Each structure stands twice: as structure tokens, then as C-alpha cells.
Amino acid sequence: NAGVTQTPKFRVLKTGQSMTLLCAQDMNHEYMYWYRQDPGMGLRLIHYSVGEGTTAKGEVPDGYNVSRLKKQNFLLGLESAAPSQTSVYFCASSPPDRVYGYTFGSGTRLTVV
């Protein structure tokens, strides 16, 4: 039972490069989320999805795009990376039942130089 798997775990990008972070969950959860974690700022929601084929903006969506073509996968794209996007990115999923919190992946540490 893998839960939520994020790939890659680490990446270094040059400014202006693009990349895609992959999140996969095997729990048949409807909802999926991308957060970024920065020191002293907690977790901030980038984008989220309430089901296959749907996405919505969170608190800090600028510079990122997402896609949810399959229920189990949620992709986060950076089209032109900037140093301000250096962060740790976490994916999470949850069922629609209100009581449950999230199941988190182990994170992707991204450095943009």
C-alpha cells in the first residue's frame, strides 16, 4: 500500500527551465492537492482538484499549472522556473468525506539556481 508517491524527490533547475512533478495515489481518493512549504510560512496551497478532469487555483497559483487527466495522478508543472520557486513541494490526497484529513507524499525538494 504505497499511499501517495511523489517523483522526483530532489531536483535542481536552472532559471527558465521547465519541469513536471508527478503525484500518484493508490487510495482512490477524489481530492488531490499541491502545496509548497517554505521556512516560517507553513504550507501554502498552489492548486487542487476535486476530481478527474477538474482543477482549481489555491492561494499561490502563479507560475504553476496542473493537470488531472487520471484520477490517481496529479501533475504540477513549472513552465519557466524562477529562484522564488525554490521550495519543498508536497502532494496530498483525501476522500470527499469531511472528517478525513490528508494523506501526504514525502515531498519534492526543488532548487532553482
Next chain:
Amino acid sequence: GEDVEQSLFLSVREGDSSVINCTYTDSSSTYLYWYKQEPGAGLQLLTYIFSNMDMKQDQRLTVLLNKKDKHLSLRIADTQTGDSAIYFCAEKEGDNQGGKLIFGQGTELSVKP
């Protein structure tokens, strides 16, 4: 918008009790959560409390909720060095599609032997 606030650091001696505090702004929050993040890892759900409860106890963990003051606390009894981690408080927005959680900045708990 909704906001969740926590102090950033707490240091205790092994065997003492730890109390981590959190304040939130959304009076319509339905569930409130405590997550634990160990170094280099994702967040793990520790416990949650429904907004119509005042207290919840789970082994060494006690959660207290003062809904009038919008104040949540996590008490860890007999704190051990393995409890050293970052603890996040989170609220689930009361009226939102997508079950979004709003996280505090995280409290780094340091347990000294």
C-alpha cells in the same frame, strides 16, 4: 481570508509535558487537525477534533478546543526525544468545496535529554 497562527519554536526537557498552541479565524471550521512532520518527511496526521467537541484524548496526546476564542492546543504528555518534529495545526474550511485545509506556520518542538 482564513488564517491559522502558531508560535514557531518550543523547547522542553524529556519527560516534561509539551503544549503547542494554535489560533484560527474561521468560525465555521468543521474539523481541526494536528499533523507531525519529521525531518525530511511528509506530514502525518496525529489527531483531529470536531468543532462541537471541547477535548479529545488519544494516549499521550490531548487536544483542547476553545471555540469561543478560536484557540486549539495540543498537549503531549511525557515528551520523548522522538517527539522532536514540526507540528502543524490545520483547519478545514467550513463551507468549501474541495475539503481544503488551511495550515499554520508550524511549531518546531525540540526535546532535550
